[in-house]
Amino acid sequence: MDALTFGSHRLVHLDLKGAPPRVCYFEKLFPLLRTWGATGLLLEWEDTFPYNRELSQIGSNGLSSLSSGYTVQEARHILQIAGDCGLAVVPLVQTFGHMEFVLKHDEWRSLREVEHFPSSICPSNPRTLPLVKSLIRQIVSFHPDVQYLHIGADEVWHLGLCSVCTKRAASSKYGKPSLYLEHVLAIAQYIQETYPYLKIIIWDDMLRSIDLQVLNEHYIGKYVEPMIWHYNPRDNFVLPHELWDKYTTVFPHIWAATAFKGATGSSQHVPIVRHHISNHEKWLEELSVHVNKVHEFRGTAFTGWSRISTWMNPWQVANNYTNPMQLENLVPAFTELLLELSSLEGYLRFQMESIFFSSMIDEWIGTNIQPMKGKLMELKQTTENQIKLNSRV
Numbered sequence: 001m002d003a004l005t006f007g008s009h010r011l012v013h014l015d016l017k018g019a020p021p022r023v024c025y026f027e028k029l030f031p032l033l034r035t036w037g038a039t040g041l042l043l044e045w046e047d048t049f050p051y052n053r054e055l056s057q058i059g060s061n062g063l064s065s066l067s068s069g070y071t072v073q074e075a076r077h078i079l080q081i082a083g084d085c086g087l088a089v090v091p092l093v094q095t096f097g098h099m100e101f102v103l104k105h106d107e108w109r110s111l112r113e114v115e116h117f118p119s120s121i122c123p124s125n126p127r128t129l130p131l132v133k134s135l136i137r138q139i140v141s142f143h144p145d146v147q148y149l150h151i152g153a154d155e156v157w158h159l160g161l162c163s164v165c166t167k168r169a170a171s172s173k174y175g176k177p178s179l180y181l182e183h184v185l186a187i188a189q190y191i192q193e194t195y196p197y198l199k200i201i202i203w204d205d206m207l208r209s210i211d212l213q214v215l216n217e218h219y220i221g222k223y224v225e226p227m228i229w230h231y232n233p234r235d236n237f238v239l240p241h242e243l244w245d246k247y248t249t250v251f252p253h254i255w256a257a258t259a260f261k262g263a264t265g266s267s268q269h270v271p272i273v274r275h276h277i278s279n280h281e282k283w284l285e286e287l288s289v290h291v292n293k294v295h296e297f298r299g300t301a302f303t304g305w306s307r308i309s310t311w312m313n314p315w316q317v318a319n320n321y322t323n324p325m326q327l328e329n330l331v332p333a334f335t336e337l338l339l340e341l342s343s344l345e346g347y348l349r350f351q352m353e354s355i356f357f358s359s360m361i362d363e364w365i366g367t368n369i370q371p372m373k374g375k376l377m378e379l380k381q382t383t384e385n386q387i388k389l390n391s392r393v
Contacts, residue, residue, distance in 0.1 A: 006256075006284075006287045006291055006297055006299065006300065007255075007256075007291075007297045007298050007299030007300060008039070008298070008299055009039050009040060009088075009255075009298050009299025009300070009301075010037055010038050010039045010040070010299055010300055010302070011038070011039070011040045011041060011042040011090060011299065011300070011301040011302065012033050012038045012040075012041055012042065012260075012301075012302050012304070013041075013042040013044065013092075013257075013301050013302060013303040013304050013305075014041055014042070014043050014044065014304065015044050015046075015262070015303070015304060015305050015306040015307070016043070016044060016045055016046060016048040016069075016306070017044070017046040017047065017048065017101065017306060017307050018306040018307030019306050019307070020048045020068060020069060020070065023070070023074050023077055023078060023081075026078055026081050026082075027081055030081050030082055030084075030085040030087055031085050033085070033087065034085045034086055034087055038087060038302075039086075039087065039088060039299070040087050040088035040089060040090055041082055041087050041088070041089050041090065042090050042092055042150060042301045042303070043089050043090065043091050043092060044091075044092040045059075045069075045075075045091065045092075045093070045139070046094070046101045047059050047060070047062070047069060047101040048060055048068070048069030048070055049069065049070070049075065049138075049139070049142075050069065050070060050071060050072045050075055051135075051138055052138070054134060055134055055135065055138060057105055057107060058101060058102055058105065058135075075142065076142075079142075079143065079144075088147070089143055089146065090146070090147075090148040090149070090150055090201070091139050091140075091143050091146060091149060091150065092150035092151075092152060093135050093136060093139045093149070093150070093151060093152065094151075094152035094153075095121075095132045095135070095136075095151045095152055095153055095184075095187050096120065096121060096123070096151075096152065096153045096154075096156050096180075096183060096184070097119060097120050097152065097153065097154055097155045097156035097157065097206075098119060098152060098154070098155060099118065099119065099120065099121045100118045100119055100323065102121070102131070102135075103118035103119070103121060104118045108127075108131065110125070110127070111125050111127055111128055111131065113158040113159065113161055113162055113165065114158045114161055114162070116324050116325075116387070117157075117158055117324055117325040118323075118324075118325075119157055119158065119323075119325055120156050120157055120158040120159065122162050122164070122165060123159075123165065123179055123180075123182065123183035124162065124164040124165045124168055124179075125164075128183075129186055129187070129190075132187055133187075133190055136149070136151075136187070136190070136191060137194075140195055140198070146198065147197070147198065147199060148198065148199045148200075148201055149191060149195075149198050149199075149200055149201070150200075150201040150202070150227070151184075151187055151188070151191075151200060151201070151202055151224075152202065152203060153180075153184050153202040153203060153206060154202075154203030154204075154205050154206060154229075155203075155205060155206075156180065156206055157325065159176050159179060159180060160175070160176040160179050165179055174211075174214045174217075177209075177210045177211075177214050178214070178218070180206055180210075181210070181214070181215075181218040181220055182218075184202060184220070184223075184224065185218060185219075185220065185223060188200050188223035188224050189223065192223060199225060199253070200223060200224045200225065201224065201225050201226075201227050201255060202224045202225075202226060202227065203226075203227055203229055203257075204226035204227060204228045204229065204247070205229065207220075207226055207247075208240055208243060212246050212249060212250065215246075215250045216249075216250060220250065220251075221250040221251045221252065224251075225251060225253040225254065225255060225298060226247060226251055226254055226255065227254075227255035227256065227257050227301060228243070228247070228254065228255065228256050228257065229256075229257035229258075229259075229301075229303065230257075230258075230279075230283070231258065231259035231263035231264075231279055231303070232279060232282075233274070233275050233276075233278030233279050233282065234278045234279075234281065234282040235278075237279070237282040237286075239286070244290040244293055244294075245293070247294075248293045248294050248295070252295040252296060253294075253295065253296050253297075253298050254294045254296075254297055254298065255297075255298045255299060255300065255301060256283060256286075256287060256297075256299075256300045256301070257300065257301040257302075257303050258276075258279050258280050258283050258300065258301075258302055258303065259276060259279060259302070259303045259304065259305065260276050260280075260302050260303070260304050261276065261304040261305065262303070262304055262305025262306065263303070263305050266311050266326075267311065283300070311323075311326055311327070312326075312327060312330070312379075312382070312383065312386065317382055317386065320386070320389055322386045324386070324387045327383050327386055327387050328387060330379075330380075330383045331380060331383055331384060331387070334376050334379055334380035334383065335380065337376055338373060338376050338377065338380070341369060341372060341373050341376070342373070344369070345365055345369050345373075348364075348365065348369070349361055349365065352364070
C-alpha cells in the first residue's frame with residue numbers, strides 16, 4: 001500500500017472556535033482541499049454552531065457580544081459547499097473535556113467537575129448526560145448523510161475530583177479509568193441506540209494509560225474507534241511502545257491524526273512549517289510499521305488548531321476572556337520572580353554601597369529594577385483578579 005494513501009479517509013480538521021472564517025472563504029478552500037486529496041472534513045463547530053431551543057445560549061444564537069458564528073442558513077451553506085466538492089463531513093462535538101464553550105455559561109456552571117475551571121464536565125452530575133444528548137441530537141439532526149460522529153473526550157484534565165466522583169472512583173474496581181470509560185460508554189450507547197448507522201470516533205489520549213484488561217472489561221472496543229493523535233516533530237515523536245499492540249487487541253477500527261497548524265504554543269501566530277512537515281513524515285513512518293496490525297485502519301485526520309488555550313493579553317483582560325485553569329499557573333511564577341528580583345535588589349545594593357553614594361544607587365535601582373517589579377506586581381494582581389472573576393473562555 002502506498003504510504004500516502006493509508007486508509008480510505010483523509011479528513012481536514014476545521015477548528016472553528018476562536019476565529020471562524022466567513023462562508024465565502026470556504027467556497028475557495030473546499031475545492032482546493034478536494035484537489036489536494038482530502039476526502040472529508042472533521043468539523044469542530046463548538047460555539048459557532050446555531051444551537052437552538054434549550055441550547056440557544058451556547059452557540060451563535062446566544063447573546064454573547066464576543067461570540068461570532070454562523071446562522072442556520074450559513075451553516076447549511078457550508079455543508080452544501082462541502083457536499084458539492086465531494087467532501088464528507090464528520091462533525092466533532094466535545095462531550096467530556098474541552099467543555100468551556102458550555103460550562104462558561106452560568107446555566108451550566110454547576111456541571112463543572114471543579115467549580116473554578118470550565119474545562120471538564122462532571123460525569124456524576126445527573127444533568128450532564130441530558131445536556132450531552134441534547135448537543136448530539138442537534139448536531140446529528142443538522143448533518144444529513146453523516147456516517148461518523150467524533151465525540152472528543154480528550155484531555156479531561158479534571159477527573160474524579162468532585163465529592164461524588166471521588167466516592168465513585170474510590171468504590172470502583174479500577175478507580176478513575178472506570179469513571180472515564182463509563183461516561184464515554186453511556187454516550188456511545190445512547191448514540192448507538194438512537195443512531196445505529198453512526199460510527200463513533202474519540203481522541204485516544206485518555207485511553208493510553210488504561211490497562212488492556214480494563215479496556216476489555218468495559219467492552220469499549222464495541223462502541224468507539226480511537227483516533228491516535230500526536231503532533232510533535234520527528235525529534236520528540238514518542239508514542240507508548242505498547243500502544244499499537246494494545247489498541248489492535250481492543251479496537252477493530254483505528255484512525256490517526258497529525259497537525260498542519262496549531263499545537264505548537266498558545267501564542268503562535270504563523271505555523272512552523274518544518275515542525276508540521278516533520279510530524280507528517282514521522283507519522284508515515286509510524287504507519288508503515290504498525291498499520292498492518294490493525295484490522296481496518298480508517299484513515300487520517302489533518303488537524304489545524306485555531307485556539308488551543310487562552311492565556312492573558314491586554315484584549316483578553318479588557319474583555320474578561322481568559323481561562324482560570326491556565327492563569328492559575330502564572331501566580332506562583334510571578335511570586336517567585338518577585339522574590340528573585342527583591343533578592344537581586346538587596347545583593348546589588350550591598351555590593352554598590354562600597355563604591356557609590358546612596359542617591360546614585362537609588363537612581364540605578366529605580367531605573368533598572370523597580371520598573372520590572374512594578375510590572376510583575378501589576379501582572380500578578382491582574383491574574384488574581386481574572387481568576388476571581390472566573391471569566392469566560
